[in-house]
Amino acid sequence: MTMFENVTRALTRQLNPRGDLTALDSLIDFKRFHPFCLVLRKRKSTLFWGARYVHTDYTLLDVLEPGHSPSDPTDSGSFSFKNMLDARVEGEVDVPRTVKVKGTAGLSRNSTLEVQTLSVAPKALESLHKERKLAADHPFLKEMRERGENLYVVMEVVETVQEVTLERAGKAEGCFSLPFFAPLGLQGSVNHSEAVTLPKGCVLAFRVRQLMVNGRDEWDIPHLCNSDMQTFQPGEKLGEEKFTVIQASEVREVHEDFMALKEEVQRETQEVGKLSRVGQGSLLSALSNLLGKKKELQDLELELEGALDKGHKVTLEALPKDVPLSKESMGAILYFLGALTVLSEAQQKLLVKSMEKKILPVQLRLVESTLEQNFLQEKEAVYPLSPELLSSLGEEELTLTEALVGLSGLEVQRCGPQYTWDPDTLPRLCALYAGLSLLQLLACSP
Template sequence: MTLFENVTRALARQLNPRGDLTPLDSLIDFQRFHPFCLVLRKRKSTLFWGARYVRTDYTLLDMLEPGSEPSDLTDVGKFSFKNMLDARAEGEVDVPKTVKVTGAAGMSRSSTLEVQTLSVSPKALESLHQERKLTAEHPFLKEMRNRGENLYVVMEVVETVQEVTLERAGKAEGCFSLPFFAPLGLQGSINHKEAITIRKGCILAFRVRQLMVNGKDKWDIPHIYNDNMQTFPPEGVIQASDAGEAHEDFRTLKEEVQRETQEVEKLSQTGKSSLLSSLSKLLGKKKELQDLEFTLEGALDKGHEVSLEALPKDVLLSKDAMGAILYFLGALSELSEVQQKLLVKSMEKKILPVQLKLVENTMEQNFLRDKEGVFSLQPQLLSSLGEEELTLTEALVGLSGLELQRSGPEYTWDPDTLPHLCALYAGLSFLQLLTKAS
């Protein structure tokens, strides 16, 4: 993860834990995420990773007929952060006989990140809505309508109050004693330092709401929307703006994962086997995995089926299948490269079902628990694992923040581990589905 992305994610979690504040992941794009900018969404939001939005070259104001400009933005508040650390980039995991990973990332001690939150006021939006109609024949709108794209309007941003230089320094060490860790390339230590200067007025995070186009020149930005709503609904279709499904308990997340796996299950036997073979080679290689995401996103952007280079040419991925695979790639990308390599070893040893059941049982007990506490696991969950498989499993879940103790059966729950375990649960579900088909 880049230093900029590291800091924007940590900032979003500080200001809006488990909320709809999206961190910007690319410094070069910050000018395209100011209030009223139009953006496209490339993947849905879920608990373990946020929605991904990409810029366009237009704003909502570009789509409206000439008229009065909206009033100034509302200053919601100013905040300061010192020595901000991203929990996913800092910590220590020490699993007996396996691996010790330590690292640190954050801002230099002399730096303070000062930000302010600016938003479009309801009054300003209402005035704009009443006074300026949509330019129905605008080429960009016509293109988006023809492609069936959904458009979103940036309504609130978090920006820097003054220029700041951020630094990150860290050290990662690995020590491994079991033979099966040697092929993973997890040895030695790495010292790392980098710095970046962020100018005043740079957007670090943002909130969006969906643009709705009704008829020829009517538009609206509802307060509440869901994934089923369309910016350009078919004529005569009235869409309700019910709130999307929230992750109120583990059952909700489980059902969501099952819906996505059902789309992957529709692939042919050859398609699933080829996809598994491709992923086995990509896991543990962050850049290559991201390239696969970008390939799928590019295909979705063009709105047609695609045949990936890793798949036989006669295996085409539909839009729904690509969306489901992107869903799981998002979860796998949240895992560290070490965890991804451990998943490959777990597939080879055919212990994914045991690991999936372990994570599932843990979250069933603790999903709604927002404070640290002790819980127990059934001894038989791990009884089928041999020494090597148990060690591998301890490392895999330990790097998500869940420390297993062989003495058991009581374990300590840390609420901060929930998003990481959700990502691991989705990744395990996906790979288990593919391994069953191979």
Template sequence: MFKKVTQTIAKQMDPKGELIPVYSILDQEHFRPLCLVRRKGKTIFRPTPGYLRTEYSLYDVLLLGEDKTSTELLIPAEDVQDSSQVTFTHHVDGRVEGKLHLPVNSANTEVSTRWSKEGSIKLEKKSIPVAKLESLKTERKINMNHSFIKQLKKKQQNLYVVHESIQASEETNYEEYNKTEGSFMAQLYAKFSTQGSRGCKHSITIPKGCTIAFRTMQLTIEDGSWCIHHFPEENIQTFVSDGIHHFREDNIQVFESDGKQCFSHGKLGALEKEVKAKYQIFSMLSVDLYATFLKSIKAVMRNRNLFQELTQKVEAVLDETDNCELKTESPDLKDLLHTLQDTPGDLLLKLAGAINYTLYALDELTEDQLLLLLESLEEDIVFQQLKLVKSILGHDIQDMEGCFSMDASLLSFSQEKEQKLTTAMLEMSGVKIQKNGSAEYKQEAFSSLAALYASLYVLDLLSKSD
């Protein structure tokens, strides 16, 4: 629920996507100004990268100067700039809509959105003046012997500093009442969801000072000297060796045999290459391991707590391959984590990367879509759905709204229930399809459909017994 709130606010305040929402209320204090963060990899369906918390702020990794004074004195709390307050309000009245009132150059900008919660929140911006950071870098060097810095340099991981955050200026309580219309989805919730019922009420209290969203700037470090990049640059690396900036891809690049990036079929071509590259490692698994992996993935689709646990375990593997203890109390995850624990280093990283990619894709889908995917597995129609989604993506539907026609035979399922299930799942991704093959799609359908494609691909792959 917290993730839904922060995503909506960040999108309304900054449609360009530079404002990054905080996904977990437990992590929010690690995304305040001067906190150090690491970046997750980008994908076709998640072009704006997310960030991982660290336990450190910029102060923690700086050396003291000759005067031995605390680095914190260099940017006192009163120098952290506050902006005018922003009020986000929304209400439910049969239809759900929200309004954002944002002061811009003494004028009000009003944006409407559909939302399913009730409440309002007052926000304020906290930012570190860039001039203060520029001054700080001339007075304090990075402690290259700090254990955190040494580990980052060894792994050649990039480092970013939070320079701006959006915070709640007062405590706010949000409530959401979910009630499914129609018996079909209600039955699915009773069948697959750990909640057991679709009619339920959720609430969350966002405390005063809670970080909702943030912006970062990348750091570069060379022999203790450091600087900040005011303008985002692709592939530049934090740690500099011999005066040379090394370049590194955070996302997967796809190349044909001649070395040129493949967009022969629009973004669909790039997506297919990305998905196949990520899941190639699964072809090395035995049939028994297919079943083990599928069991755990189905479990995290039903249970958000298990989803978070597996995400944390996999990220730990990718960060500290040699020092991870993959233990769990969950019988649904135990076999998978035991398999990973016994897997050699290079193969372990590839398997963990494939699982992480799967979790990325599933996390882009709605709770209802995950239930529909579970039902699709039971009805054995995942492969047919995969072909259908691939056909839709072939129409290059990104960054616009419109209509197209497709082969109606792709909508031909053996039972009407299967067709309704599939069309409902597509509509949740922004594509509405009629029985005759005519389709309408929303502007943001591509990212959700691309995540659905990746999810269907891995479920189809792992559900095969031969």
């Protein structure tokens, strides 16, 4: 995970824990998520590890008929954070053998982040709605209508008040010292420093609301949405039927308990399980080659999404030409790619190592047991760990497992044994649970 991602996610936890404020993942995209920008939600998006959005290079104003421009977004308040970015480090393995996940990232004590929230004023939106209709013939709208996409409008952002350079000094993230981690590229320098400069007005997080198109040129942005609502009215789209996604307004219902996540993951693994034996083996081979290469995983995700948009059949590079992917299997693979890309590259490499050592089932039981017991727990606490969960692991396998879950924020201590639960780690542990479920299915395929 980049330093920018750590910054935006820590900020989002501070301002809006478990809410609908979305952290921006990439610094290069900050200009594309200002108020009124139009964005798309990733297919197979889930709020268990965070809905993800992609920019479109268009704003709501671009697709409306010419007319007056709305007033500038209003300032909803300023906040200053001193050392708040010390909240998280991804993990480090101390010499000689134990994993220790600390609550500090060793960030420079000189880093102060001052941000403000800007939101579209209700009166400005109401005036815009009354005075400017939709440009029904706009090429972008035509394309989105044909593909049956849902469009979302950025309505509120959290941005920097002044340019600021944030520095991190100390041990590198994922700095593993054990010899068997070295081949994975996880052995880093003890003296590590990193800095990122955020310009003034840099968007760090945002909120969206769904755009609704009624008829040819009427539009609206309702306050509340549900999974049945579509930007374009049913019957108007010409492309493939889109996947249902989870809306932010439904997050509390969806997160009722761990069973909701478990059932969701099981549905998707069943779809992958419908692939032939050759297909599953080839998918495992492809993922094994891509894990630890986050950009390549993201490129595969984009390729599959593009194929679904156009109704094309797709074969993975490692998949034989006579084993095409159905729409349903592509959707399931997209679901798991979304989970895997949430994990750091170090975790992805550790997953490959875990497959080689055949300890995925143990790791899956550990994560599943932890989530089942603590899914609704909103306070940090230390709990005993059942010795049976880890009793089958040797020293090397145990350290590898501690590192894997530790990079998601779950601190396991051999003394006891016990673990520390932090509710902020829930999204990353959910993503790890999904990734482990897929890889175990593929690794155990006959």
